[in-house]
Amino acid sequence: MINEKVPILHIDHLQKRFGKFQALKNISFDIYPGEVFGFIGPNGAGKSTTIRTILGILRASGGQATIFGKDVFKNAVEIHKKIAYVPGDVYLWPNLTGGEIIDLLLKLSHDQHSVKTYQLIKEFQLDTTKKARTYSKGNRQKVALIAAFSSDADLYIFDEPTSGLDPLNEEIFQKEVLKLKAAGKAVLLSSHILSEVEKMCDRIGIIRDGKIVETGSLEQMRHLTRTLIKVQTRLPVPELSTLPGVHNLTVEKGNFLNLSVDSEQMETIMNYLVQKQIVSLQATPPTLEDLFMRYYDSTNGVSHDGK
Amino acid sequence: MVNEQFKKTFFLTRFNIKRDWLKIIIWAVALIALFVGVAAKFTGLYGTQTAIDQIIKTLKTPAMISLFGKMPSGPYTTADVFASEMTVFMTIVAVIMNFSFIIHATRGEKETGTLEIIQSHSVGRLSNLSSALLENFLINLVIGLIYAIGLEFAGLTGTNTNGNFLLGLGLGLAGFMFSTIAAVIAQLTDNSRSATILSYIIFGIMYLARMVTDISHPQATWYIPLGWVEKFSTYKDNNWLPVILMFCLSFVMIFIAFTLNNHRDIGSGIIATRSGKSNASPFLRGPLSLFWRLNRVSLIVWLFGLMILGATYGSVFNTIGDILKTNPLLKQLLNTQAINAANILIIKEFLAILMIVFAILALVPGLMLINYLKTGEEKGYLELIHSKQIGRLKLFNSILALAIVAAATIFFAGILGLYVGGKAVMKHPIALSIFMRGYTGYLSPMLIMLGISVCLVGWLPKLVVLNYGYIVVTFFIQYFGKLLKLPDWSKKISPFGFINQVPVKNFDVSTFWWQIAIGIILIVIGYLGYRRRDLLIN
Missing domain, CATH: 3.30.70.920 (Lrp/AsnC effector binding domain/regulation of amino acid metabolism (RAM) domain)
Known part of the structure; x- marks a missing residue:
């Protein structure tokens, strides 16, 4: 197992600017092995931007982000060997079938179509012979999820992965994430489904307006409320x-x-x-929802006695 | 009931125009500037009878007929020269514009899902199609009217109001007719790519048929809708019959499109998407094989399309290379050997024009591939790849390699088609080496053109479309340069202008190498930009 004291992902005062717009103002958090980190925040707060910066798709304008101790932009290729990612909006090449895309994605990470892949396809009930053009949002997410779960990574990044899944498939997703956790993998889960985050995440980071406003375990956060x-x-x-x-x-x-x-x-x-x-x-x-509401309500800002 | 089907058509049309206004303006201004600009220049170019007689001699050669269409019988004025040079060419440009608008409006909207949102409101089933057609009709009508009015003002010798309006409105209507054809095709397929490919195949077949009939049986051109524009016989007979035919065909096509639209679901086509394999073939394993897989159908269509286009042009070499046809007197002046040599020279000169046309056509799929680094990124298709252990350099190299090989191979297919077609019909076929001389000659400017796109993708991804514009300008200068007597410097604004009439003249090694060097430098600069910038996200 990887050393539990050393974070897999380390983000330190990360900033990202698009022209005049400052999308990320100050993002800092760490994720350790065997930990599921919940990343929540309102639409447009900067969740996907943070994730894309971590992946080296965007170039940070300030601060630092490292994975396995390496810079996420400069060493992107090396880092990606041990990363599995499911984007928030999964776009698949319309003229390839789901099965072809799963295999391609696996090959790109130097993994094989394994028994595990086969089981996941069966569990998620995906028809892999259909062209991606004909898939619904949920089915496109399944393709990316199956490829991610059956690849051998150390850090798994999920950007709102269950937004198109039905409750049954959502449960399969949760089960798989818990397996990853048990295997000592690190998971970054960005989600809007608070019950999901509450159920699965060891620690939570709340982002608002490009800033992390709170991090900690749910217990610690409850203490604040x-x-x-x-x-x-x-x-x-x-x-x-x-x-x-x-x-x-x-x-x-x-x-x-x-x-x-x-x-x-x-x-x-x-x-x-x-x-x-x-x-x-x-x-x-207090449920996470209560917490969430408090931090999300941007008109009131973060205050301890307002409602 | 009928009204219900078309509910909100006018509202949607206004909405479409608002959405497309920039694209509309750019196309309209380009087309009008081209047409009216050339018209305004013409009196200066072909004002005197000697100048007219001279150009007419050229235009009546089979080579020019194959490119510009058949001339009506004389005597000729400046206006006649203008009409015969511009009619077929402007129709081709109009077809490209119309395909782009109608397929985007009927198929593109379905893909992005916007149509579903619109259709969930109180909007008729056929309103989307009818508003798209109406939008195209208005665009063509306005452009056609401005053509006509522009011709009135240009005041070429030999024009008349009847002819001006016939040519202007006729060209507009021809464009609209092709958008109705594409509208039918858009109902048959279930995605914009297939619709585009199929539409261009139909257009390509019409173009080839028109070329062959023009040279051998001009009467048969009446059977080809694309050929109707030539039958206006503008300023000579001012024949409005083709306009009526176009109207009729457009109505039939609109009727078919509406019927098909009524019989299928939103988002689906009559030709359904088939299921495929549940596993990737061992071949599909990295970015290069992925890009090939994604584009293979269109690349194969390009390859065979250009080969057939080449073979068709080649098959008229015997007619073109028959100098005695245009000048029977030469038989008494020259011996057989000299006549043969003269014939070969004519074909070589014709080849020099054709090769530029082919090189530019072969560049289009190459540029589309390179631009995928931007379009694919924008649509989110590349996000999954970027999260893998695939560096930007590898992705970049894969697409670049495919683009270069595709452009070079497709160009080669066209040249090969010319050679094979010519060989089949000529008594003294031209040696393959001469074709190959032309082929190698035009590879270096092609690389520069690809390099420019790479630079744009790396540094100014929003402006990648600019390179298409540059290609169009290049094409225009090379194609019309001589006929419009454009100044020599104008040729030098494009890398193609430095290739001095290969294969008539010899292939210049030093030009080849300095152009290749520029191409490589552009590619490296482009990569440096691509490596450090943000990838686009949707």
Whole structure:
């Protein structure tokens, strides 16, 4: 296994400018072996630009990006030996069949059409005799996914890979990614499907306006945000709304309270509620979606008390 | 019901014109400038009767008939010379323009998926096709009218208003007729590539048929729609019958296209895409074999197309190389040997023009291949390749190698066709070595032309189309240079102008090498740009 302390992908203050438009302002993150890194952010935030820069398709205007310790632009060819990539929009040559394209892509990475390839084709239920012209978006993605999963790489990059897949195929995708993880591979997964990211990713990077605004594990991120609490108490709780860290307090009939609580104030609030004799209590950890919404809402920007 | 089918046609037409306006303007300005510009120059060139008589003698030779069409009978004025030089040529240019517009509007839209969005709105089933046809009709009508008015103002000796409008509107209508033909073909195929290839095959067949009948049986040209433009007999008879025929054929084609359109699904064609192999052949293993695989059909069509074009021209060498036909008096003045030598010289001179035409035609697939580094990138087809262990240099070299080999081979096929065709009909065939002299002679300017495209792809990918324009200018200067008495320097603006009439004259080794050197330098410069720039993303 590769040394787990050394990142496979290392990005340090990466910048990219298209003419006057600064697409990437400040991107930094690392991906380690055996790790699935979720890359999320609104449309146009710079996810695909980051990925294309990592792949040496675009030339960075500042900062540094290395894979296996090598510069992504200068040593692109060497690096690509150990990379598998599935673009966000898969365009395939219309007059070749899916099967021909899979084989070609494998040969280009010096891999073979193996038993694994055969199994993947069967699992994804792809008709490989059809010309790419006739494929739907999902089927085009399957072609690229099959080629990627059956090639032997150390870093797998998926740019919104499941946006055209049905739930069954999405599950196959997730299963395959977990296998890669178990095998100690590094995976960069850019996605909009938050449940997918939540389920599979060890760490997450949130990008907005060309900047990474947050990185860390979901647990760490949750810590930054609030837990939703639905509580019923025997005694009234007049002071609750004045306590620090309490937000969005609403009262339903039967003395049911809905509120959200800052993680760091959890202890105080719970102690207070216990004094008021809890009848029932439901706590929901913030979903990635809640996190996401907070960071995405660009009109409010990142703030800890706004909604 | 009928109205429903065409709902929003006018709206879509306006939308199309808005979308295409730049392309429309460039084509229209180029065509009008060419036509009216030549007209304006003509009185100066062929104002005197002696000048007219002289050029008429040339235009009446079979060689010139094969290139420019049949002359009506005399006596001749400046206007007659103009009409016979320009009619066939302007039709060819119009056909290229019309194919490009109609296939883009009917097939290109389907491929990008925009048509699906439009069709999901309250738009008639036939509206897309009818708006595309209407757009083409308007473009041709406006260009035709400006031709006619331009001729009125140019005031060539021997023109009349009837003839001016016949020629102008007739040329416009001829263009439109070909867009209706392509519209039918676009319904048969399910992608723009096949539609383009098929349309040009049909056009090519008509062109060859027109050439052969012009030389041997001018009456038979009536059977060929492309030949109708010659039958205007502008300024002599001012015959409007061909215009009526064109209208009729266009209506029939439009009717067929609508019927076909009504009987198929959006996005599909009558000729369906077949399934293929589920595995790649061992041969398909890298960028070079991929590019060959992607383009093989069109390259093979180019190869055989040029070979057939060559063979057809070759098959009229006996008529062309018969000096006695145009000048029977020579029989008394010269002995057989001298007459033979004169005949061979005529053919060689004709060959010098043909070879440039063939070289330029063979360049088109070469340029298209090189431009794929830009177009393929733009459409996203190359993104998967770029993520592989394929360096830019390898990708670049693969496409360049294929482009050079393809252009050289296709050019060779054309030359071979000329040789074989000529050999079949001539009593004293011209030696293959003379053809080969011409072949090697034009390889070096071809390399420069490919090099220019490489440079554009590397440094100014947005402007790759410019090189097509340069080729067209080159073609025009070489083709018309003598007839329009263009100044000598004009030839030197293109690398082809430095190849001094090979194979009439000898092949110049030093020219060959300095041109090859320039070609290589351009390629290296292009690569340096390509290596360091961003790849295009859609």
